[in-house]
Structure formats: structure tokens, C-alpha cells
Amino acid sequence: MAELSEATGIPVPTIKFYVREGLLPPGRPVGRRQADYDGGHVRRLRLVRALADYGGLPIATIRELVGHLDGGDRSGYDLLALTQMAMTGRQEPRGGPHLAAAERLMGEMMTRRGWSGSQTAHPAVRMAVGVLAALGELGRQDMIAALDAYAAAADRIAAVDLGVLGPADDRERAMELVVVATSLGDALVAALRRIAQVERSQPLRTAGPAAC
């Protein structure tokens, strides 16, 4: 375990904690005072840290995700949907007049894009509706009006995602890829978006040096 700690830079007590929490399988016990950890453990540990640090996921969610990695349950199941279910925060929007309007706008947009509104109960749809409702409450019609443009851009990202996900190898790797792509992808897209915003707004401004 000391080697594992050194290889990943994660303190031993934290590794113990992760094992307790089911994020990391225990090593094969060799004798009774030593256990054996292999490259898989190193890899898993890095995955957990990446999801925690850059995906910002809570321990419980990571446990659920890696649980799908370990347990070969539902082998033929839709990996993507499973991952999304675990990852998308359940933020039930509070009711109100804006909620109904948001539902309608969302439905119309999906129809326009030819998206099957079949899964209106999908957490991601609920999340989008919640954001739209919040925007409505804040009186930001300008942003709501850009919904279709955002959807088009999101579709473009999804195209890239699917390109990466396309050649799926074995189950464990495929599952991991989906998890990584979804979680770190969010962080990456958000970061790139910020950079692009700055670049695009550069000519419009006085280009004063941004003091951090």
C-alpha cells in the first residue's frame, strides 16, 4: 500500500478510506500482514481522483460509477444512460408558472431538433427545464431565446463525444471511457468555453491586463 501511495501521490490513510468506501477494491491478501496491489489499483485510484478533482463528483456518485465498472451487472445495458443517471444531479425544479413555460419551451425545442421527447423524465431534461425555469424567474428572456443555438452547439459536442466513444473495446474500458468522457468532458468543455469567451470578447474591449 505504501508503494501504491507513492505511485499516485495519495496519502495512505486516504487510500484506506477509499477502500472502506468501496471506491477501490482491496488488494489480494498475501499472508496476513500484506496485501498485493497491481496496476489496476493504480489506475483506479487515478480515475477516482480525476472524477473527484475535475468532475467534482461526490464520493457516493463515484462509488456508484465504479460499482458499475466492477460488477458485471447488466452487461448488455446502455452504459451511457447508466452513467448519465448516476452523474446528473437530481435538482427537481420547484413549481410555478415559469416551470410550465420552461417545459413547453424545452418540448418545442426538442421537436424542432427532431429529438425524441420520449424521455422527458430523463434527469438531464429535468435539469435543463430547471435552468430554463430559473432563467424565466430571473427575467432573462435573452438567454432563453438562445436555447436553440445552445442546443445546436451541444449537439456538436455530442458528435465529438460519440466519435470518441465509437470504437468501444472491452466492457471495463468502454465503461471507464464513458465515465471519463462525461465527467471530465464537462470540465473540459466548460474550461474551453471560458477561454473562447475571452478570445472572442478581446476585440470588443480595451484589452486591459486581467489581474488574477
Added chain:
Amino acid sequence: MAELSEATGIPVPTIKFYVREGLLPPGRPVGRRQADYDGGHVRRLRLVRALADYGGLPIATIRELVGHLDGGDRSGYDLLALTQMAMTGRQEPRGGPHLAAAERLMGEMMTRRGWSGSQTAHPAVRMAVGVLAALGELGRQDMIAALDAYAAAADRIAAVDLGVLGPADDRERAMELVVVATSLGDALVAALRRIAQVERSQPLRTAGPAAC
């Protein structure tokens, strides 16, 4: 304050807490046992909740953001940069061989896109580099290879953002718009991305009903 609570659906103790934390200015005291809250307070409260619920921002960050809203400091300053500085989590990537490679990849991509690499210390750049380094550690070359495609998609989103941000009215509204667009925009884009992923992967799969 009871009215304020009823109008927003937020319990009175929580409103008191927000006032203490500086997220909400206190009402103008009328006499000594009553204070007066106006539409601005309702609006601010909704903004705070939206940032907390959908932006997932911690109280401290929200305080900083609304502090920029209230205080008319640095009026001519770059609102966007200020908001980004507050919002982008400082996740300093740990060193290693992959970090150097990530820095290089990021720099090359920015050059290819014609992005001024001038602000390599920008938190968003640091974040992107960190994600790339983590991907490298995980051996996900496939995702790293898609960096340019992701950057192109992010640029598209930024184009939409700037379109929304374009006609900036008064300072308070403009600042609020930037905050809302950045924070809720992340959530909206992430949600739409998930939906688009499902739609795009639909033909490739058995279309089994996704049980939540």
C-alpha cells in the same frame, strides 16, 4: 421578511443566513422591528438560489460575485474576466510528465486556433491543462486527440454566449447577465450535451427503455 420568504419559497431562517453572509443586502429598517424589502431583494434571492442550485457554486463564491454586483468598484473593468476569475475553481494540477505534455498540447491547440496564448495563467487554461494531464495519466489518448474538435465546439458556444451578452445595458444588469450566463450556461450546456448524446447514440443501440 415573511413576504420575501413567501414570494421566493425560501424559509425565513435561510434568508437571515444569507443576509448575515452578505449575499443579500439588509432591508431598509422601518421603525425598529420591521425592515422593508423590495423587488430587488426578491430578484437577488432568486439569483442566489439559481447560482447555488444549478451553478453549484459555494456561498463564498456567490458572495464574491454579488459583491461585484453591489459595489460599483472597477466600473470600467472587464466584467467577464472578473466573473470567470471568481467562478473557475482553482485546481492546480499536480506535476508529472503528463503535465508537461498537457501544457504543450494546450499551447499548440491555442496556436492552431489563433487564440492568444497570452493568458496561460488564466484559471480556465490551468483547468483545461489539468484535465488533459489527468486524461494522459489515464491513458485516454483518444480523448486528448479530440481536443481540437472540443475547442471548435466550445468556440461555437462562446459565439452564442457573446451574442447574448452583446447588447449590454446598465452595469448591474450586464454584470448579472454575465454571472447568469456563465454559471447557468455551464449547467444548461452540460444538460443539453447529455440529451444530445442519448439522441445520437439511439440508432446505435437496442433502444431499451432507460429505467431511472
Added chain:
DNA sequence: CGACTAAGATAGTCCCGCTATCCAACAAGG
């Protein structure tokens, strides 16, 4: 005049993500 409520301040609660302490089992050195 007295019951009631509002605002402010203080302290407590709950959860999450670690971190520190303790313990028994060995293994190596003297």
C-alpha cells in the same frame, strides 16, 4: 396592558471528505 410577531444574534446540527489513533499480526535484527 398583554399577547403576538419581527428582526437580529448565538449556538447547534448534519453531512462530507478526509485524518489520526489504536490494535493485532507478523518479519527481521540482535
Added chain:
DNA sequence: CCTTGTTGGATAGCGGGACTATCTTAGTCG
């Protein structure tokens, strides 16, 4: 053989974040 040290496992504690409950004081209204 006995000591010393290290390892893995278990239990308990800590610090921060976001609320929440209680207490105090000061009015208002019937």
C-alpha cells in the same frame, strides 16, 4: 527468543460548508 518496526484493518475525531433552532429585544395591535 525477544525486541522493534511495519502493515493492514477498525474506530474515532476533525474541519469546513450550509443551514436551522433558540434566545433576546423591541415594538404593534387589539
